[in-house]
Amino acid sequence: MTASLQKGRPLKQLTRGLCPSQLALSTSRHARGQRRLALRVQAGEKEKVLAILYEAKDGAKNPQLLSCVENELGLREFLEEKGVEYVVTADKDGENSEMEKHLEDATIFISTPFHPGYLTKERLDKAPKLKLAITAGIGSDHVHLDSAAANGLTVAEATGSNNVSTAEQAVMQILVLVRNFVPAHEQIAEGGWDIGAVCKNAYDLEGKTVGIVGAGRIGRLVMERLKAFNIEKMVYF
Incomplete structure (x- = not known):
């Protein structure tokens, strides 16, 4: 040292x-x-x-x-x-x-x-x-x-030790938001089944434009993982 x-x-x-x-x-x-x-x-x-x-x-x-x-x-x-x-x-x-x-x-x-x-x-x-x-x-x-x-x-x-975990967490959160997962889960947990209320705000990630703020070590890993979803365009800042 x-x-x-x-x-x-x-x-x-x-x-x-x-x-x-x-x-x-x-x-x-x-x-x-x-x-x-x-x-x-x-x-x-x-x-x-x-x-x-x-x-x-x-x-x-x-x-x-x-x-x-x-x-x-x-x-x-x-x-x-x-x-x-x-x-x-x-x-x-x-x-x-x-x-x-x-x-x-x-x-x-x-x-x-x-x-x-x-x-x-x-x-x-x-x-x-x-x-x-x-x-x-x-x-x-x-x-x-x-x-x-x-x-x-x-x-x-341990710099960089959580890069992959953080990138995968970010992709998971993108999917949760795009698919309107949380409201759907809460509705079912409360005994409801209003398909229209959930589906009206649920989308596919394919063909979308995704913006990434900060294309460093983690941001680049996020972009690599999003390729599999056939993103139309990725914009990074």
């Missing part, structure tokens, strides 16, 4: 546009963080990984559902073979939570987007050994980034 990351960006990008005094302060903070890390490594300090995951209960029977407490991201055997202490919990809120208990001597922190453990300024101030905060997915909204930078903490995410 040679650079602090903020939203997945290296220190050089983070300091772009700063005035000389701000740049000196940012660089100094980064250097202090790297020195602390080097001292810990030289001292042979044992690593401790704290993972905040959700409880999947019956869903955990699916071994591919890794990001839950029960399946532990599939990391326990790997980490313990290397002598790393691995703590996994869903308890993340309040002063008496398991997260608060273990954060003070954790060196690596892992969280997920949908059950985030919040690394506030106050929590980071009480976690002097922490050197890496990872999102097992996308996003860093749960981390106080200014404090992370000041403490020389690397903040990282």
Whole structure:
């Protein structure tokens, strides 16, 4: 780890546009963080990984559902073979939570987007050994980034890990809207059967023009999947 990351960006990008005094302060903070890390490594300090995951209960029977407490991201055997202490919990809120208990001597922190453990300024101030905060997915909204930078903490995410899922979700939502699915489902759930009320606003996707706002990694995947529906035209912005 040679650079602090903020939203997945290296220190050089983070300091772009700063005035000389701000740049000196940012660089100094980064250097202090790297020195602390080097001292810990030289001292042979044992690593401790704290993972905040959700409880999947019956869903955990699916071994591919890794990001839950029960399946532990599939990391326990790997980490313990290397002598790393691995703590996994869903308890993340309040002063008496398991997260608060273990954060003070954790060196690596892992969280997920949908059950985030919040690394506030106050929590980071009480976690002097922490050197890496990872999102097992996308996003860093749960981390106080200014404090992370000041403490020389690397903040990282699995960029692109949800691209396919998000693209497929978008295609599903397009179909749900075009086919007027939700009103039809609600009508049937309430015991109704008014075909005309549903069909008057239900259409085929074939031959339509579809607009996509943002043709980046996800937008391009959406367009690739829409080809199979014989779209007349795709417009992207």
